[in-house]
Structure formats: C-alpha cells, structure tokens
Amino acid sequence: MENSRLVLSHRHRAVGKAVIGAVVMAVVIVAVAGIYFATTSTTTLASTSTTSIKSGGPSAVLISIYSGASNSANAPGYKPDSLTLIIGVNNTVTWTNDDSAMHTVTSTSAPSGASFDSGGIRSGATYTHTFTVPGTYEYHCRPHGWMTGTMVVKAGL
Ligand SMILES: [Cu+2]
Helix, strand or coil: CHHHHHHHHHHHHHHHHHHHHHHHHHHHHHHHHHHHHHHHHHHHHHHHHHHHHHHHCCCEEEEEECCCCCCHHHCCCEECCEEEEECCCCCEEEEEECCCCCECCEEEECCCCCCCECCCECCCCEEEEECCCCEEEEEECCCCCCCEEEEEEECCC
C-alpha cells in the first residue's frame, strides 16, 4: 500500500513537472513569437516608409534611342516617344543612344525660353535634360527627321 502510494505520488510529481515544463515552454514560445512579430512589424513599417519616401521623391525617366533608330522604317526612334512629366516628381529625363549611329534630341516646339538641344549623342552615350517650364514639347533628331517625341510637362502639386 505504502509502496504504491509512493509510486502514485511520484507519477503525480512527474506529471506536475511535465505540466510545468509545458507551461514554461508555452510562455517561452509566446514570448519568442511576440518578439518575432514585434520585430517583423517594426521592420515592415520601416521599409514601407522608406519605400514611400523613395516613390514620393524625384524619379529618373529613361528613354532609349533604340537600335535601328536611324532607319526611317523603325520610326519614331525614341522609346517611349510620348511622356507626361510632373515638375518635382519625374521631370529629369535621360536619353541613351542604344543605336550605332549618332543622334540628337532637339526641341522643335517648346514653351518660350525652354528649347533644348543635346548636340550629337554618340553610340552608347547619354543626354540628360531637366524640364522646369510647364507646357508641351515636341522634339526630333536633327539628322533623322522621322525620329520624333513629345513631352507634356505639368506643374508640380
Ligand atoms: Cu537620329
């Protein structure tokens, strides 16, 4: 009798230890999960705000003078050839000459005092222009009149 009681109480103690062990484990898991999720949500918030700062700031606009642009069959020669720009948002444009021939980016119609001309852009070279006057711009390539592009520039918000 005495013996079996001892065994029983031993079992109880063992069960008790197991329960305490499980509770401690659960607390540790919840705590770790809490730290993990807290860390995760902080990281997400930080990266979201970084992304929104980037997307709200000025962004580069890239236009390719693509391969074969010097052939009139491949007009208009600029890609994209029509863009809307907003001052302070995306009003800096870089043209890259991805063709083998020399080309230009030359305005043919622009708001007063805002005309521009790249001069010769060699193969592989770039030309960057920042538009600061709202309005509609038409441009072409001086040696290749069929190469044409349009830029609509709007005032910033
Ligand atoms: Cu050209």
